[in-house]
Amino acid sequence: KNQVEQSPQSLIILEGKNCTLQCNYTVSPFSNLRWYKQDTGRGPVSLTIMTFSENTKSNGRYTATLDADTKQSSLHITASQLSDSASYICVVSERDSSYKLIFGSGTRLLVRP
Amino acid sequence: GAVVSQHPSWVICKSGTSVKIECRSLDFQATTMFWYRQFPKQSLMLMATSNEGSKATYEQGVEKDKFLINHASLTLSTLTVTSAHPEDSSFYICSARVSATSGRNEQFFGPGTRLTVL
Numbered sequence: 001k002n003q004v005e006q007s008p009q010s011l012i013i014l015e016g017k018n019c020t021l022q023c024n025y026t027v028s029p030f031s032n033l034r035w036y037k038q039d040t041g042r043g044p045v046s047l048t049i050m051t052f053s054e055n056t057k058s059n060g061r062y063t064a065t066l067d068a069d070t071k072q073s074s075l076h077i078t079a080s081q082l083s084d085s086a087s088y089i090c091v092v093s094e095r096d097s098s099y100k101l102i103f104g105s106g107t108r109l110l111v112r113p
Numbered sequence: 114g115a116v117v118s119q120h121p122s123w124v125i126c127k128s129g130t131s132v133k134i135e136c137r138s139l140d141f142q143a144t145t146m147f148w149y150r151q152f153p154k155q156s157l158m159l160m161a162t163s164n165e166g167s168k169a170t171y172e173q174g175v176e177k178d179k180f181l182i183n184h185a186s187l188t189l190s191t192l193t194v195t196s197a198h199p200e201d202s203s204f205y206i207c208s209a210r211v212s213a214t215s216g217r218n219e220q221f222f223g224p225g226t227r228l229t230v231l
Contacts, residue, residue: 036222041204041225041227042221043208043223044157044207044223045222046221082170089156091159099193100162101147101159101220105156106156
């Protein structure tokens with residue numbers, strides 16, 4: 001069964017600190033992996049998208065890594081800001097014609113002053 | 114670019130009434146649009162896949178007669194929740210996939226519609 005699992009489920013950090021979120025998946029065949037940020041009451045916004053051949057991709061203070069061999073990804077947030085408080089969702093796309101996305105349950109991040 | 118809008122952003126209705134939610138791709142053509150539902154503290158759950166000019170494909174457990182989907186153009190899809198009940202209260206999110214002819218396979222999400230059924 002194709003699944004995407006994220007950890008931790010929730011995380012509280014102090015403003016200015018770094019943090020790393022984890023994502024493990026069993027989706028096959030694999031097309032790409034995306035990290036989204038979802039603010040409360042809003043739709044998901046794409047942070048990064050990586051294909052099989054990409055190991056790392058950055059978007060400002062967000063850096064995503066992908067190990068396609070172990071089927072693991074991480075999202076590292078540097079110098080966190082209060083506005084980083086949100087849910088971060090790992091999403092994997094199957095390599096088929098359906099273009100369906102398989103969602104992780106998300107990590108709820110709270111950045112405190 | 115790649116902006117997806119939804120209207121309304123929130124709606125409150127009485128039990129038994131029908132509610133229509135619009136999803137528009139503002140600056141690109143979307144051959145495929147997806148409708149998701151999200152309950153509090155849970156991730157998005159795919160309800161149906163909508164292809165322009167054809168019938169929507171519903172996920173298992175989603176009643177097609179209750180959640181009517183119309184995708185009449187490459188920039189507009191609508192979801193109508195018929196005879197809404199309190200258990201239909203949720204956050205409904207659409208996404209649009211860039212046309213396959215562009216060579217891209219990216220989904221862009223709308224801002225969501227909060228439905229509350231009294």
